[in-house]
Every structure is written in C-alpha cells, then in structure tokens.
Amino acid sequence: MDAIELSLLSNRLAAVCDEMGAILQRAAFSPNIRDRLDYSCAVFDANGDLCAQAAHIPVHLGSMAYAMQSIISRFDWQPADMVIVNDPYLGGTHLPDVTFISPVINNGKLLAFVANRAHHADIGADSPGSMPISSSLEEEGLVIPPSYIVRKGQLQEEMMAKLLGATRQPQTMQGDIAAQMSANRTGCQRLSEMISVLNIGDEPAFTVALDALNDYAERLARPVYEKIPDGQYRFTDYMDDDGQGQQNIPITACVTVQGSQIEVDFNGTAVQVAGNINCPLSVAAAAVYYVFRCLLPAHTPACAGSFRAIHLHAPERCLVNASRPAAVAAGNVETSTRIVDVIIGALLQAIPDKLAAASHGSMNNVAMGFVGDSQQAAWDYYETIGGGMGASANIQGLSALQTHMTNTLNTPVEVLETSYPLRIKQYAIRKGSGGAGKNNGGDGIVREYEFTYEANVTLLTERRSTSPWGVDGGGEAKPGKNSLNEKELPAKISVQVKKGDCLKIETPGGGAWG
Numbered sequence: 001m002d003a004i005e006l007s008l009l010s011n012r013l014a015a016v017c018d019e020m021g022a023i024l025q026r027a028a029f030s031p032n033i034r035d036r037l038d039y040s041c042a043v044f045d046a047n048g049d050l051c052a053q054a055a056h057i058p059v060h061l062g063s064m065a066y067a068m069q070s071i072i073s074r075f076d077w078q079p080a081d082m083v084i085v086n087d088p089y090l091g092g093t094h095l096p097d098v099t100f101i102s103p104v105i106n107n108g109k110l111l112a113f114v115a116n117r118a119h120h121a122d123i124g125a126d127s128p129g130s131m132p133i134s135s136s137l138e139e140e141g142l143v144i145p146p147s148y149i150v151r152k153g154q155l156q157e158e159m160m161a162k163l164l165g166a167t168r169q170p171q172t173m174q175g176d177i178a179a180q181m182s183a184n185r186t187g188c189q190r191l192s193e194m195i196s197v198l199n200i201g202d203e204p205a206f207t208v209a210l211d212a213l214n215d216y217a218e219r220l221a222r223p224v225y226e227k228i229p230d231g232q233y234r235f236t237d238y239m240d241d242d243g244q245g246q247q248n249i250p251i252t253a254c255v256t257v258q259g260s261q262i263e264v265d266f267n268g269t270a271v272q273v274a275g276n277i278n279c280p281l282s283v284a285a286a287a288v289y290y291v292f293r294c295l296l297p298a299h300t301p302a303c304a305g306s307f308r309a310i311h312l313h314a315p316e317r318c319l320v321n322a323s324r325p326a327a328v329a330a331g332n333v334e335t336s337t338r339i340v341d342v343i344i345g346a347l348l349q350a351i352p353d354k355l356a357a358a359s360h361g362s363m364n365n366v367a368m369g370f371v372g373d374s375q376q377a378a379w380d381y382y383e384t385i386g387g388g389m390g391a392s393a394n395i396q397g398l399s400a401l402q403t404h405m406t407n408t409l410n411t412p413v414e415v416l417e418t419s420y421p422l423r424i425k426q427y428a429i430r431k432g433s434g435g436a437g438k439n440n441g442g443d444g445i446v447r448e449y450e451f452t453y454e455a456n457v458t459l460l461t462e463r464r465s466t467s468p469w470g471v472d473g474g475g476e477a478k479p480g481k482n483s484l485n486e487k488e489l490p491a492k493i494s495v496q497v498k499k500g501d502c503l504k505i506e507t508p509g510g511g512a513w514g
Contacts, residue, residue, distance in 0.1 A: 001209060006216045009198070009209060010301040013052030016114070016190045017041040021054050024116055024183040029175030032121045032382060035415050036408045039118035040064070041183060043191065045210045046110045048072045049304040057117075058290040059093060059283060059336045059405040064115060065304060066285040067091035068101075071146050077103040077110055080153035082184060084163075085146040086123070088137070088280045089324045094332040095123045095141040096130050096382070100149065102184040104191050111195065111206050114187030116180055120173060122369070122380035124166030128456050129367020129382040133243045133494050134276045134327040142166040150181070168371065168378040214305030221306045222260035224295050228350050232256045235345035236268070237338055237358075239319075240465045242275025243330070243492035247465070249273060251319060251338055255346040264288050264343065266314035266321070275492070276460075278322035279331030285312055287339035287405060291347065295354060330460040330492070333363040333384065336405045338462065341469075348471060353393045357435065357511030358468035359403040360387025360444055362480060364507045365460040368449075370421075376453050381420050383411050388434045388442030388477055388509030390468065397442030397510035400429050421453035430478075430506050437474030438514030444480065444507035451497050463508040464491035474512030481506040 001009070020041035028034040042053040048069035071091040075083060083101045086092045092099060096119045104112040123130045123141035130141045137143060142162070149159050163177065164170040195206060232254055239249040252268030272278045289307050293300075300306055314321035320339060322328060344355050364385035372378030384406055391397040402408055413424045426448040434441035459482055467476040482489040483504045484497065497503065 001212050003216065006213055007299065009213055010052065012194050013043050014054060014302070016043055016187055016194065017052055017054035019190060020114065020116055020183040020187040023186045024118065024179050027179035027182050029172045030121060031411050031415050031419055033118050033176055033179065035411050036383060038408050039116060041116045041187065043187070044068050044113040044115065046112060046207070048113070049214065051112065051210055051213065051303050053302045055407065057407050059286045059332060063093050063282040063286040064099065064117060065289070066282040071101065072113060074146050077105065078152050079105045080150065081148065082150035082181060083146055084144055084149040084159065086144045088328045090145055091282065093283055094329050095143060096120050097332065098123070098144070098180070100180045100184050102188050104188050106192060106195060112191060114184050114191060116183045118176065118180055119382070120176060121382040122167040122169055122173070127367070127458050127494055128369025128371065128380045129458055130380070131329050131365055131367040131382060131458055131460055133458060133492055134329055135244055135274050136327055137325045140276070140327060140329045169380060213301055214303050217301040217303050217305030218308050220300045221296055222309055225257070225260045225262055225309055228257045228347070230257050230259070231350060233346040233349045235342050237342045237345060238466050239277055239335065239338055240462050240491050242273040242277050244273070244275040246273050246275065249277070249319065251342050253342045253346055255343065257350065260309050262292070262309055263311045263313070266318060269314065270319045272317050272319055272322040272326045276327035276329040277319070277331050277335050278326040278328050279320055279335045280328065281312070281314055281321040283332050283336050284314060284320040284339055287336045288312060288343055290405060291340055291343040330365070333365055333406070334460060334462045337361055337363060340404045352472065356392040356397070357390030357441060357471040357474055357513050359390045359397070359510045360463060360477070360508040361468050362387065362462035362508065363406050364480065364505055366505060367458040368455050370453065370455045376421070379420055384408055385445055385447050385505055385507050386410070387444040387480070387507035390510040391437065391439035391441050391474060391513040393439070393513055396439045397434055399434065399442040400445045421451065423450040423452060424448065425450050425502060426504070430509065433478040434509035435468070435470045435475035435477045435512030437470055437512030439474070439512060441468070441470065441474070441477050441510030441512045444509045446504065446506050448502055448504040451499060451501050454496065454498050456494065457497055457503060458494040459489065459492060461491045468508055468511045470511035470513065472514050474514050477509035477511050480508040
C-alpha cells in the first residue's frame with residue numbers, strides 16, 4: 001500500500017470511531033455523556049494494538065492503547081461478544097470510566113476490536129458523583145474486572161443486575177449502557193463493511209494492511225523525534241496535596257533522547273500516597289503519549305506505530321505506577337494533567353519553540369448529588385471545568401477551555417438547571433488570572449452554583465497552592481480558588497451544603513511566555 005492508500009485506510013478507520021462516538025452521544029441518557037462528551041472510541045487490531053481513534057479524550061485513549069493487549073488475552077472471543085471493564089489495575093483508568101470491548105470476526109477469523117469508554121456519574125461510591133475523598137480503591141465504587149456483559153449475543157443478566165444495583169439512578173445507567181453497546185455494534189458493522197469494500201476480508205490481507213499502517217505512522221514519527229537534540233532532560237513539578245494531609249508531592253521525569261529513541265523514566269517521583277491522586281502506569285503512559293503526539297504532523301495516523309520509539313519506566317508503587325489497593329479517582333484526572341506539565345517542562349529544555357508554558361493544570365472536578373428521601377429524588381452529577389492555556393513563543397494562551405488530557409465540553413447552563421436542583425449564578429472568564437509576559441497566558445473561569453436543595457459536594461482540584469509556570473521569563477498564572485458562601489475551601493474536600501448555599505470555583509490561568 002502506498003502513502004495515499006494508507007492515508008485513506010487511516011481516515012476510514014477514524015470515521016468508524018467518529019460514528020461510534022456520534023451514536024454514543026445521541027443515545028446516552030446522562031448529561032455527562034450526552035452534553036459534556038465524556039467518552040472515547042477506538043479501533044484495535046487482533047493483537048490489541050491501537051489502529052485508530054477519534055479526537056475524543058487523550059487520557060481514555062492513551063491508557064486503552066497501553067493496556068488493551070492484557071485485556072483481550074483473557075478471553076476466547078466469539079461473534080457478538082462484548083466485554084466490560086473499569087478496574088484501573090486491569091486496563092481501566094478510574095472506576096467511573098467504564099469500557100466496552102467487542103471483537104470483529106470475519107469468516108471465523110478474529111480481525112480487530114472496537115472499544116468505547118464513557119464516564120458514569122454514579123458507579124456506586126457512597127458520595128454522590130462517585131469521585132470521593134478516598135484512601136482505597138474499594139471506597140470509589142463498583143470494581144469491574146474484565147467480564148462478559150454479552151456472550152454470543154446474549155446479555156449477561158447477572159452482570160447487568162450488578163451494574164444497576166450499584167447506582168442510585170438505574171434508569172440513567174441502563175440508558176448509557178445501551179448507548180455504549182449500540183456504539184460498539186455500529187463499530188463492528190462499519191468495520192466489517194469497510195473490510196469488504198477494500199477487499200481485505202481474509203485474515204492475512206487485513207493484518208498486512210494494519211501492519212503497513214503502523215509502519216507508516218512510525219516512519220512519520222521517527223524523523224520528528226530525531227529533530228529533538230540528543231541528551232537527558234529532567235524536570236520536577238508538584239501535586240498540591242493528596243486530600244489526606246500530604247502536600248507538595250513531587251513528580252519527576254527524565255527524558256532521554258538518542259536518535260529517534262526516547263526513554264521516559266519517572267525515578268525520583270514520590271511513592272504512592274494515602275489519598276486518591278495515585279494512577280496506574282497506563283494513565284501515565286497516556287500523558288506521555290499525548291505530549292509526543294502533539295509534536296507530530298496532523299496527518300500522522302493515530303495508531304500504535306506512532307509510539308514505538310517511546311519507552312517508559314516507573315518504579316513500582318510510586319505515584320504514577322501505583323499498586324492495588326491504592327485509591328486512583330483523581331489520578332486519572334489530576335495527576336495525568338501534572339504528568340503532561342512535567343514532560344513538557346523537560347522537553348522545553350531541548351525544543352523551547354515547540355511547546356507552551358504550563359496550562360491551568362487541573363480538571364477542576366466537581367461531584368455533587370443527593371441520596372434521596374420522600375421529598376427529593378436521588379441525583380448524581382459530575383463535571384470538569386476548564387481554565388487558561390499556557391502561552392507559546394508564537395501565540396497568546398487561550399482562555400476558558402479544557403486543555404491537554406481532557407477534551408470534554410461544559411454542561412450548558414440550561415441543561416444543568418433543568419436536570420438538577422441547581423442554579424448557575426455566575427459563569428465568566430476570570431479576568432487577569434493568566435500569567436503576564438511577551439505572550440500572556442490564557443485566563444481561567446469563574447463558575448458559581450446556587451443549590452436549591454441540600455446536597456453533598458466533593459471537590460478534587462489542583463493548582464490551588466502551586467501556580468502554572470511561565471517560560472523564558474514569562475509570569476506564572478494565578479492559582480485557583482474554591483469557596484463556599486465566600487469562605488475558602490481546601491483543594492480537595494467533601495462538604496454538605498444547604499438550600500441557598502453558593503459554591504464558587506475560580507480556576508487557574510495559564511503561564512506566560514517571555
């Protein structure tokens with residue numbers, strides 16, 4: 001296959017992922033999936049190597065790419081099977097992210113897999129939103145090891161009952177599960193049709209085509225890596241705290257470049273902590289892959305070949321390679337974001353004109369809800385809030401958007417207020433929160449909630465005591481701030497609120513350049 005044919009194949013595969021995402025969004029019940037787009041879709045080959053992905057959420061897709069081989073090797077795959085998993089230590093990220101995997105089998109031959117991962121606001125934790133201030137994995141909700149949810153076309157009722165029994169909103173979860181299943185069925189159908197149209201339906205031809213696609217991606221990626229000067233580049237940044245009393249927790253990476261080979265070593269990173277900012281190595285890998293993917297030409301296929309030259313090492317039981325039963329709810333969302341800052345900080349020493357200053361550095365997680373009584377129905381809600389983007393040598397930082405490891409939208413105010421007992425009092429750009437310099441960093445966001453009924457609220461936020469840094473003399477951004485009724489709150493906290501209470505989240509800006 002020549003470069004044109006390979007490009008067409010790459011785009012056809014990506015189109016399958018795009019359609020899966022469209023089905024998932026439009027069929028989902030929850031605002032978290034339907035409006036915020038907290039989901040991802042991908043195609044893998046028969047060995048579990050990534051072949052294609054849509055432009056969804058980097059932390060989902062990178063972690064799936066790292067862990068897929070270990071998942072699929074557990075099963076004797078048959079047509080119309082579907083496997084479900086959320087265990088962070090067996091291929092997941094954190095428990096709310098539930099993954100569905102389906103095989104594509106043609107003429108009795110296993111050719112590929114399709115997968116989607118979506119965030120469920122209630123996966124069975126005691127605190128609404130299933131993002132608790134936890135100190136063990138079991139506190140975070142229902143742990144699902146890789147298991148059949150559909151076997152040879154038959155729904156596994158016991159597994160479905162377990163899922164619905166873990167949530168306070170079974171109808172919403174059932175709708176979201178049906179949407180995830182529909183997305184995978186559509187992906188299998190479209191991939192089978194594509195294989196037929198391209199006349200590569202036999203196992204050797206399809207395998208050769210995907211191998212060629214990965215080789216093509218590698219040929220595009222290696223010259224980019226070779227342009228990074230050889231050397232060792234070390235950088236350290238810090239997590240604010242773990243929610244359990246430990247503060248200023250270091251993440252250190254040494255990036256070694258030798259020709260087109262790159263090694264990322266996390267020696268010097270803190271050991272795993274009592275709180276929930278730990279993450280499995282698959283999440284750390286997702287953050288590393290993301291940074292290097294940003295350096296590649298836009299037409300580079302988003303497949304495993306792009307990352308063949310990148311090798312990771314992290315000590316066991318450290319913050320970014322945690323071991324069971326360490327809590328991980330915030331590792332997926334907060335620690336992954338700081339790993340990006342660390343890898344960018346290291347690479348800026350080698351290619352200062354190719355990357356930007358630190359962005360806001362937190363997904364600013366807000367989980368809330370109520371367990372229910374005779375007057376008020378149970379509800380769960382979770383959202384992330386954007387902030388300021390770091391400036392680069394060429395452009396000002398953008399304001400009020402998600403950056404790096406998440407690619408979700410905000411929930412529209414109208415949807416939020418019609419779905420939950422909430423009012424949004426203020427939703428605005430946080431003027432002056434970006435760093436000042438030759439190119440200013442972007443500004444963060446102010447989002448203020450008024451509660452019209454009592455609720456429990458959990459905040460998992462970062463960059464409240466540390467600031468997003470600037471580059472080449474550029475100023476750092478303002479850190480974020482959380483407050484309830486004008487009284488400042490810690491970065492990570494669970495609180496009870498009453499009717500009329502107001503919660504204000506002020507997110508960090510981005511660092512400046514120059």
